[in-house]
Amino acid sequence: MPTNRDMDQAKGPERCSPTAIPDTTPDHSARHCNHTSIGGQTPYPSRIIEKQPFEPTVTPKGETMNHTRREHLFYLGALATAAAVPSVAAANEEPKTILVEMLNKHPDNKKERQVFYPDIVRANVGDTIKFVATDRGHNSATTDKNIPEGASAWKGKIGEEIEITLDTPGAYGYFCTPHRTAGMVGLLLVGDVSSNYEDLKGARYRGKEKKRYEDIFARADEMLAQEQSS
Template identity: 45%
Template sequence: MKQTRRQHLVMIGGAMAATVASSHAALASGEMHEIDMLNVDPDDRQQRMLFKPAIVRVQPGDSIKFLATDRGHNAQSIDGMTPEGAEAFSGRINEEIEITLDVEGTYGYICQPHQTMGMIGFILVGDFTTNLEDVRTAAGALRGRDTTRRVEEYLAEIDAIATEEGLA
């Protein structure tokens, strides 16, 4: 995996969490971040149907490219988990899509065919707490045991990032 263009600020899949950069705020605007769409986590084969990294911390103006690393996946925003004023996005199955995020907030996204299996992720842009309560509310409508478990894990990690950055 190419690390030079990636800012893997938070990798969750199994028990792995890593930061790359001296601080979350150190990222410059306009960077490209990549997210793999995977059937199996190559670092933890017990983890299946996931985005890696599952949580990405970016700045307004940064772009995300969803990589069709494994076939059969897409990336699309979740209703109620996109900041007000931000555009929803949706890629087709097996399609790599690129989005640029200009509106601060938390963006939740899923792989439509594998959402109930827990294939969900979050992008944190700027002051990502602006719509975090809306994200929590919308998360209650998601279905699937694995989805519920991952959402709880990821929201706890997002809360930790907010506390670390003084946004909580």
């Protein structure tokens, strides 16, 4: 008669039940798709990339339309900066209008009074400079001694805007008539300035006009040197 040992051998080796081993797998249900049976088989779980919700930046109503004075001045400065670094194809560019403000105080340095902003402009032949009377009591003027040969001098009225079209290449020095001795001067660099730049730079200036021009020409030298090296 068969013993219990013989019966156990006839059954074969004992197999573990699916529930014989505790399930210690971490719960990833938050990071995986549901395991839906397809054709009797459970597909391999596909991973879901958890993304942060998109939160668009909302601009307050009207903010883009209402600029502060400082933002406006920064915009004008950006225009002048763009004009100050002409591209290789500058000769083929359409003529543009560049704004220069006449101010009682420099927007970034309140200690600097009676200024043109910006006080250096790099322009192309054919461009127009528009002097804007942001603060009253100023004008823009020049003389034949401060401009290239063949160019026309100008003198605007006090407190009024004036537009100057630059048809002749070279360096242009200009000033505010009532505040010239206070150092209210500026410089236009139009196209090739080699014809008169050094002469204008070495001209005799007095008082605060001299001090202001020394600073302007120092920056202009750096600007032109950068152009030549690029």
